[in-house]
Amino acid sequence: MTNSMTPKDKRLLPKEGQEQATLMNWAKMQSWRWPEIALLFHIPNGGGRSKAEAGRFKAEGVKAGVPDLFLPVPRGEYHGLFIELKRQAGGRVSAEQKEWIEKLRDQGYRVEVCRGWEAAAELLREYLGLEVTNTDKYDVVWGGFVTIDASARLEPGPDPRTLIGVNRG
Numbered sequence: 001m002t003n004s005m006t007p008k009d010k011r012l013l014p015k016e017g018q019e020q021a022t023l024m025n026w027a028k029m030q031s032w033r034w035p036e037i038a039l040l041f042h043i044p045n046g047g048g049r050s051k052a053e054a055g056r057f058k059a060e061g062v063k064a065g066v067p068d069l070f071l072p073v074p075r076g077e078y079h080g081l082f083i084e085l086k087r088q089a090g091g092r093v094s095a096e097q098k099e100w101i102e103k104l105r106d107q108g109y110r111v112e113v114c115r116g117w118e119a120a121a122e123l124l125r126e127y128l129g130l131e132v133t134n135t136d137k138y139d140v141v142w143g144g145f146v147t148i149d150a151s152a153r154l155e156p157g158p159d160p161r162t163l164i165g166v167n168r169g
């Protein structure tokens with residue numbers, strides 16, 4: 001699709017910020033299924049800012065190339081998921097971004113570049129569908145899971161299927 005697009009077509013595509021806002025809306029609507037998706041947040045290290053602001057942010061720890069979004073939720077072999085979001089066409093991955101992506105992967109994080117909110121939603125769906133790994137906090141019930149607090153155990157009671165996806169923690 002994108003190959004046949006003219007520069008004018010590409011200008012009409014949503015901006016990265018619009019893609020991201022749409023993704024966050026989508027994520028909000030998925031919380032019935034994965035309560036922990038509410039932990040998805042944006043790391044605001046991009047966008048225009050004055051020289052003075054840029055200097056202050058840098059001093060306070062903002063770093064160029066850090067991915068846009070982080071989901072601090074372990075799944076499968078990963079500690080968490082970083083997403084570098086781009087427009088559907090035209091956005092390029094900078095050298096700093098490539099470096100961060102590699103270093104975060106080395107630390108055991110899943111890191112992907114997604115073009116458009118739909119690609120990011122697909123990735124989140126896939127990632128959250130991986131095996132739940134912090135089993136001291138979660139009990140797997142009938143293929144779903146419920147969060148439990150550290151001291152509580154699930155007791156036999158109501159049909160566990162009614163508990164799937166319910167956040168008790």
Ligand SMILES: [Mg+2]
Pocket residue numbers: 016068084085086
């Ligand atoms: Mg980005």
